[in-house]
Amino acid sequence: MNIERRKFLASIGGAGAVAALSHEDRAEALEHYMTRQLGRTVPAAQPGRGGQAGQDERSPRGTGRLFTPQPEPWGPMPERPTLIDFFNHRFGATARHVLQSATHAVETGQPERTVFACLIHDVTQGLMRVDHGYWGAQLFAPYVDERVSWAVKYHQPLRFFPDESVGYEYPEMYNRIYGVDYEPDEYIKADHEFARNHRYYMEARLVTVNDQYAFDENAREIEIEEFTDVIGRQFRQPREGLGFDNSPVAHMWRSMMFPDNPL
Ligand SMILES: [Fe+2]
Numbered sequence: 558m559n560i561e562r563r564k565f566l567a568s569i570g571g572a573g574a575v576a577a578l579s580h581e582d583r584a585e586a587l588e589h590y591m592t593r594q595l596g597r598t599v600p601a602a603q604p605g606r607g608g609q610a611g612q613d614e615r616s617p618r619g620t621g622r623l624f625t626p627q628p629e630p631w632g633p634m635p636e637r638p639t640l641i642d643f644f645n646h647r648f649g650a651t652a653r654h655v656l657q658s659a660t661h662a663v664e665t666g667q668p669e670r671t672v673f674a675c676l677i678h679d680v681t682q683g684l685m686r687v688d689h690g691y692w693g694a695q696l697f698a699p700y701v702d703e704r705v706s707w708a709v710k711y712h713q714p715l716r717f718f719p720d721e722s723v724g725y726e727y728p729e730m731y732n733r734i735y736g737v738d739y740e741p742d743e744y745i746k747a748d749h750e751f752a753r754n755h756r757y758y759m760e761a762r763l764v765t766v767n768d769q770y771a772f773d774e775n776a777r778e779i780e781i782e783e784f785t786d787v788i789g790r791q792f793r794q795p796r797e798g799l800g801f802d803n804s805p806v807a808h809m810w811r812s813m814m815f816p817d818n819p820l
């Protein structure tokens with residue numbers, strides 16, 4: 558993806574605002590910008606798939622897009638929503654990016670668990686942009702293999718650390734945009750160190766490898782339904798519907814479902 562440096566920097570408040578951001582905030586801002594740009598290229602006719610991206614332009618930072626005022630209320634969800642329903646009605650601009658990421662994992666013959674981790678790795682950006690990997694791991698933990706939620710969590714601290722063994726290089730983009738190398742926050746350094754020495758390390762590393770290929774504006778449109786079987790095997794869909802199964806994270810799914818409910 559071709560990022561126009563000036564346009565991007567202006568979208569997060571210009572040089573003055575950038576100077577005040579931590580390296581981690583800058584990394585988040587850049588990732589979300591690319592995800593949104595990609596989502597914008599989706600035809601607006603597909604509800605929830607980038608049609609409201611214009612709103613994101615005005616609120617490029619802070620909490621997820623579901624919690625920022627939308628020009629139109631979000632559409633209703635089915636009574637017992639499935640993960641696929643959330644893809645189609647709530648995940649919005651992030652969906653295209655993760656679908657590309659998962660497709661790349663399929664095409665390069667990676668394990669189904671990795672394919673699924675790629676499919677969900679960034680969808681929490683709608684809920685909460687800051688530390689989206691950590692939020693995502695928590696959101697999915699009750700429904701997936703622990704290696705999947707682990708991968709979602711640690712793709713975030715790993716993404717700016719190279720690993721030659723799998724051909725993962727330090728993303729040039731960060732330096733090109735900000736003019737300095739990424740200097741991770743202490744907790745990111747600590748979590749990278751922890752993950753690097755963990756037996757699940759590759760689970761998260763492979764997500765970052767597929768991430769690199771998943772910002773292609775010219776790629777064909779991929780439907781979530783292509784992953785129905787993968788989801789069926791990798792995700793324990795609660796019978797009552799997400800948000801209504803009394804799990805420790807049911808409230809998070811409900812918040813995504815009803816972001817406009819009064820406090
Ligand atoms: Fe991410």
Ligand SMILES: [Fe+2]
Binds near residue numbers: 654678679768
């Ligand atoms: Fe990503």
